[in-house]
Amino acid sequence: MDRECAAEGHAEAAGIPHLRVVLREHPDRAAWDRALTDAVAAHEPDLVVSAGFMKILGPTFLHRFGGRIVNTHPALLPAFPGAHAVPDALSYGVKVTGSTVHLVDAGVDTGPILAQEPVPVLDDDDEATLHERIKVVERRLLADVVAAVATRGVVSDGRKAVIPSDRT
Numbered sequence: 130m131d132r133e134c135a136a137e138g139h140a141e142a143a144g145i146p147h148l149r150v151v152l153r154e155h156p157d158r159a160a161w162d163r164a165l166t167d168a169v170a171a172h173e174p175d176l177v178v179s180a181g182f183m184k185i186l187g188p189t190f191l192h193r194f195g196g197r198i199v200n201t202h203p204a205l206l207p208a209f210p211g212a213h214a215v216p217d218a219l220s221y222g223v224k225v226t227g228s229t230v231h232l233v234d235a236g237v238d239t240g241p242i243l244a245q246e247p248v249p250v251l252d253d254d255d256e257a258t259l260h261e262r263i264k265v266v267e268r269r270l271l272a273d274v275v276a277a278v279a280t281r282g283v284v285s286d287g288r289k290a291v292i293p294s295d296r297t
Protein backbone atom coordinates (compact mmCIF):
# COMPACT_ATOMS: atom_id res chain seq x y z
CA MET A 130 0.00 0.00 0.00
CA ASP A 131 1.00 3.57 -0.52
CA ARG A 132 -0.97 4.69 2.57
CA GLU A 133 -3.01 3.38 5.51
CA CYS A 134 -6.12 1.80 4.02
CA ALA A 135 -8.81 -0.82 4.53
CA ALA A 136 -6.98 -3.24 2.25
CA GLU A 137 -4.47 -3.82 5.06
CA GLY A 138 -7.20 -5.28 7.26
CA HIS A 139 -8.53 -7.44 4.44
CA ALA A 140 -5.03 -8.77 3.72
CA GLU A 141 -4.39 -9.45 7.40
CA ALA A 142 -7.68 -11.33 7.73
CA ALA A 143 -6.85 -13.40 4.66
CA GLY A 144 -3.29 -14.15 5.79
CA ILE A 145 -1.87 -12.27 2.81
CA PRO A 146 1.48 -10.51 3.33
CA HIS A 147 1.10 -6.75 3.16
CA LEU A 148 3.25 -3.66 3.66
CA ARG A 149 3.12 0.10 3.34
CA VAL A 150 5.72 1.95 1.30
CA VAL A 151 4.87 5.60 1.94
CA LEU A 152 6.35 8.27 -0.30
CA ARG A 153 6.83 10.89 2.45
CA GLU A 154 8.92 8.41 4.47
CA HIS A 155 11.64 8.46 1.78
CA PRO A 156 14.08 11.26 0.92
CA ASP A 157 12.75 11.59 -2.62
CA ARG A 158 10.58 9.91 -5.22
CA ALA A 159 13.48 7.94 -6.72
CA ALA A 160 14.30 6.41 -3.31
CA TRP A 161 10.62 5.54 -2.82
CA ASP A 162 10.55 3.98 -6.29
CA ARG A 163 13.57 1.79 -5.41
CA ALA A 164 12.14 0.83 -2.02
CA LEU A 165 8.78 -0.13 -3.54
CA THR A 166 10.49 -2.14 -6.26
CA ASP A 167 12.65 -4.05 -3.77
CA ALA A 168 9.68 -4.70 -1.47
CA VAL A 169 7.53 -6.10 -4.26
CA ALA A 170 10.41 -8.00 -5.91
CA ALA A 171 10.97 -9.90 -2.65
CA HIS A 172 7.69 -11.71 -3.38
CA GLU A 173 8.75 -12.62 -6.96
CA PRO A 174 5.33 -11.80 -8.47
CA ASP A 175 4.30 -13.04 -11.90
CA LEU A 176 1.75 -10.23 -12.06
CA VAL A 177 1.47 -6.94 -10.18
CA VAL A 178 -2.05 -5.57 -9.62
CA SER A 179 -2.63 -1.89 -8.80
CA ALA A 180 -6.10 -1.49 -7.25
CA GLY A 181 -6.60 1.85 -5.59
CA PHE A 182 -2.82 2.35 -5.48
CA MET A 183 -2.73 6.11 -5.67
CA LYS A 184 0.84 6.75 -6.68
CA ILE A 185 2.44 6.94 -10.11
CA LEU A 186 4.84 4.00 -10.40
CA GLY A 187 8.34 5.13 -11.24
CA PRO A 188 10.98 4.07 -13.79
CA THR A 189 12.73 1.56 -11.50
CA PHE A 190 9.45 -0.24 -10.78
CA LEU A 191 8.40 -0.16 -14.44
CA HIS A 192 11.79 -1.49 -15.58
CA ARG A 193 11.50 -4.39 -13.11
CA PHE A 194 7.84 -5.32 -13.71
CA GLY A 195 6.96 -3.61 -16.97
CA GLY A 196 4.47 -5.48 -19.14
CA ARG A 197 3.00 -7.35 -16.18
CA ILE A 198 1.43 -4.56 -14.12
CA VAL A 199 -2.35 -4.27 -14.26
CA ASN A 200 -4.30 -1.27 -12.98
CA THR A 201 -8.00 -0.69 -12.45
CA HIS A 202 -9.30 2.80 -13.20
CA PRO A 203 -12.81 4.12 -12.41
CA ALA A 204 -13.54 5.63 -15.82
CA LEU A 205 -13.64 4.62 -19.49
CA LEU A 206 -10.09 5.58 -20.48
CA PRO A 207 -8.87 7.61 -22.24
CA ALA A 208 -11.60 9.72 -20.65
CA PHE A 209 -10.86 11.10 -17.19
CA PRO A 210 -7.37 9.82 -16.40
CA GLY A 211 -5.67 10.58 -13.11
CA ALA A 212 -6.49 10.51 -9.45
CA HIS A 213 -9.93 12.14 -9.63
CA ALA A 214 -11.73 10.24 -12.39
CA VAL A 215 -15.12 9.98 -10.70
CA PRO A 216 -15.57 13.65 -9.71
CA ASP A 217 -14.17 14.66 -13.10
CA ALA A 218 -16.80 12.55 -14.91
CA LEU A 219 -19.58 13.98 -12.71
CA SER A 220 -18.38 17.54 -13.27
CA TYR A 221 -18.23 17.02 -17.02
CA GLY A 222 -21.81 15.78 -17.07
CA VAL A 223 -21.28 12.49 -18.89
CA LYS A 224 -24.24 10.08 -18.92
CA VAL A 225 -22.04 7.00 -19.09
CA THR A 226 -18.73 6.32 -17.40
CA GLY A 227 -17.33 2.98 -16.33
CA SER A 228 -14.39 0.84 -15.35
CA THR A 229 -11.15 0.19 -17.22
CA VAL A 230 -8.53 -2.46 -16.54
CA HIS A 231 -5.28 -1.73 -18.33
CA LEU A 232 -1.60 -2.54 -18.43
CA VAL A 233 0.50 0.12 -16.72
CA ASP A 234 3.14 2.05 -18.65
CA ALA A 235 5.22 5.14 -17.93
CA GLY A 236 2.30 7.42 -18.69
CA VAL A 237 -0.67 8.10 -16.43
CA ASP A 238 -3.50 5.71 -17.35
CA THR A 239 -2.16 5.47 -20.91
CA GLY A 240 -1.28 1.78 -20.96
CA PRO A 241 -2.91 -0.73 -23.32
CA ILE A 242 -6.51 -1.50 -22.33
CA LEU A 243 -7.41 -5.06 -21.34
CA ALA A 244 -11.09 -4.66 -20.47
CA GLN A 245 -13.78 -2.03 -20.05
CA GLU A 246 -17.38 -1.98 -18.90
CA PRO A 247 -19.80 0.97 -18.94
CA VAL A 248 -21.61 2.26 -15.87
CA PRO A 249 -24.57 4.69 -16.20
CA VAL A 250 -24.44 8.05 -14.43
CA LEU A 251 -27.78 8.74 -12.73
CA ASP A 252 -29.23 12.24 -12.44
CA ASP A 253 -29.10 12.13 -8.63
CA ASP A 254 -25.63 10.62 -8.40
CA ASP A 255 -22.98 12.16 -6.22
CA GLU A 256 -19.33 11.05 -6.14
CA ALA A 257 -19.95 8.41 -3.50
CA THR A 258 -22.97 6.77 -5.15
CA LEU A 259 -21.42 6.78 -8.60
CA HIS A 260 -18.05 5.50 -7.37
CA GLU A 261 -19.67 2.67 -5.43
CA ARG A 262 -21.61 1.61 -8.54
CA ILE A 263 -18.36 1.65 -10.52
CA LYS A 264 -16.58 -0.36 -7.81
CA VAL A 265 -19.16 -3.15 -8.06
CA VAL A 266 -18.27 -3.49 -11.76
CA GLU A 267 -14.52 -3.06 -11.34
CA ARG A 268 -14.18 -5.69 -8.63
CA ARG A 269 -15.65 -8.29 -11.00
CA LEU A 270 -13.82 -6.95 -14.08
CA LEU A 271 -10.45 -6.91 -12.31
CA ALA A 272 -10.89 -10.43 -10.96
CA ASP A 273 -11.90 -11.71 -14.40
CA VAL A 274 -8.95 -10.02 -16.12
CA VAL A 275 -6.42 -11.23 -13.53
CA ALA A 276 -7.75 -14.79 -13.88
CA ALA A 277 -7.60 -14.59 -17.69
CA VAL A 278 -4.09 -13.11 -17.75
CA ALA A 279 -2.88 -15.64 -15.19
CA THR A 280 -4.17 -18.57 -17.25
CA ARG A 281 -3.81 -17.32 -20.84
CA GLY A 282 -1.29 -14.52 -20.70
CA VAL A 283 -1.49 -11.25 -22.59
CA VAL A 284 -0.07 -10.14 -25.91
CA SER A 285 0.51 -6.41 -26.16
CA ASP A 286 1.70 -4.60 -29.26
CA GLY A 287 2.12 -0.91 -28.57
CA ARG A 288 -1.40 0.46 -28.12
CA LYS A 289 -3.26 -2.84 -28.30
CA ALA A 290 -3.34 -5.64 -25.71
CA VAL A 291 -5.10 -8.96 -26.23
CA ILE A 292 -5.71 -11.85 -23.86
CA PRO A 293 -5.73 -14.92 -26.13
CA SER A 294 -9.21 -16.46 -26.20
CA ASP A 295 -9.85 -19.72 -24.42
CA ARG A 296 -10.14 -22.12 -27.37
CA THR A 297 -10.52 -25.29 -25.29
Ligand SMILES: Nc1nc2c(c(=O)[nH]1)N[C@@H](CN(C=O)c1ccc(C(=O)N[C@@H](CCC(=O)O)C(=O)O)cc1)CN2
Pocket residue numbers: 179182183184185186187200201202203210211212233234235236237238239240
Ligand atom coordinates in the same frame (compact mmCIF):
# COMPACT_ATOMS: atom_id res chain seq x y z
N1 LIG B 1 3.28 4.69 -14.10
C1 LIG B 1 2.01 4.54 -13.74
N2 LIG B 1 1.71 4.35 -12.43
C2 LIG B 1 0.41 4.19 -12.06
C3 LIG B 1 -0.63 4.25 -13.02
C4 LIG B 1 -0.28 4.43 -14.40
O1 LIG B 1 -1.15 4.44 -15.30
N3 LIG B 1 1.04 4.57 -14.70
N4 LIG B 1 -1.97 4.15 -12.61
C5 LIG B 1 -2.13 4.47 -11.20
C6 LIG B 1 -3.52 4.46 -10.68
N5 LIG B 1 -4.13 5.74 -11.05
C7 LIG B 1 -5.22 5.71 -11.89
O2 LIG B 1 -5.79 4.68 -12.23
C8 LIG B 1 -3.56 6.94 -10.59
C9 LIG B 1 -3.24 7.06 -9.23
C10 LIG B 1 -2.65 8.24 -8.78
C11 LIG B 1 -2.41 9.31 -9.64
C12 LIG B 1 -1.74 10.54 -9.12
O3 LIG B 1 -1.82 11.61 -9.72
N6 LIG B 1 -1.03 10.36 -7.99
C13 LIG B 1 -0.25 11.45 -7.39
C14 LIG B 1 -0.54 11.56 -5.91
C15 LIG B 1 -2.04 11.54 -5.66
C16 LIG B 1 -2.33 11.27 -4.16
O4 LIG B 1 -1.39 10.92 -3.42
O5 LIG B 1 -3.53 11.38 -3.78
C17 LIG B 1 1.23 11.11 -7.51
O6 LIG B 1 1.58 9.91 -7.72
O7 LIG B 1 2.02 12.05 -7.35
C18 LIG B 1 -2.76 9.19 -10.99
C19 LIG B 1 -3.34 8.01 -11.47
C20 LIG B 1 -1.23 3.62 -10.35
N7 LIG B 1 0.13 3.96 -10.75
Ligand SMILES: NCC(=O)N[C@@H]1O[C@H](COP(=O)([O-])[O-])[C@@H](O)[C@H]1O
Pocket residue numbers: 180181182183201202203211212213214264267
Ligand atom coordinates in the same frame (compact mmCIF):
# COMPACT_ATOMS: atom_id res chain seq x y z
N1 LIG C 1 -6.75 6.55 -10.54
C1 LIG C 1 -6.71 5.50 -9.58
C2 LIG C 1 -8.05 5.32 -8.93
O1 LIG C 1 -8.87 6.24 -8.87
N2 LIG C 1 -8.29 4.10 -8.44
C3 LIG C 1 -9.55 3.79 -7.82
O2 LIG C 1 -9.48 3.92 -6.42
C4 LIG C 1 -10.60 3.21 -5.91
C5 LIG C 1 -10.17 2.54 -4.63
O3 LIG C 1 -11.31 2.01 -4.03
P1 LIG C 1 -11.19 1.32 -2.59
O4 LIG C 1 -10.60 2.35 -1.68
O5 LIG C 1 -12.60 0.92 -2.25
O6 LIG C 1 -10.27 0.13 -2.80
C6 LIG C 1 -11.03 2.21 -6.99
O7 LIG C 1 -12.27 2.58 -7.55
C7 LIG C 1 -9.96 2.36 -8.04
O8 LIG C 1 -10.43 2.19 -9.38
